[in-house]
Amino acid sequence: MEKVWEEWKTVVYPALESKVKEFETLGYKNIHIDEIWEMSVSQMKKRKADPALHTIVQTILHMKMHDYMQQKTIESYKKIEQKKNYDEALEEILAQVSGNVAEKVD
Template sequence: MGTIKTVHEWKTDVMPALESKANELRLLGYHHVTSGDVWECLNEKVWKNNPTKRLYEIVQDIFQLSSNTYMSYLTINAHQDDNLMASIAALTESNAHETE
């Protein structure tokens, strides 16, 4: 039937598919997307908890990743980054007041 592995175990095998999806997304206007970005998006949005799958299932998931799903992933990460930067700024500011 085909070998079943965890998603992470298939990563090197599916790199050409990840590159292809990144190229597709770049053509759609996501100019800075990399195969690593596609991988992280799929891990967060599609493959939560590193499930086991067959190779063809992983490739199918990659090619079915929609630009809407990728945009949602980018938006959520941007908000998280903003929150992290605000937290760092607040900590830095409070530490500066303590040392004065």
């Protein structure tokens, strides 16, 4: 299924470029086509049916800066939570390992 999405990406590339240029005119210079594409695909995958070409283009062109920033904020919170969970798991493993080492020393 991912291959199908990549084929669609080449077809709708002008719409992606247009959206990036729109965001650049609003002052957001570090937005990439791949980010817009991934957000659009994410939105379309939530729907049950495979989207038609006009639906894909509509999803891209109707994306608002608010939607983009909201998605980026959610992603950053998820990364923070994953890091927190990772840090907690690492601390737990280190505690277990150091506890096992202490037991062997005794």
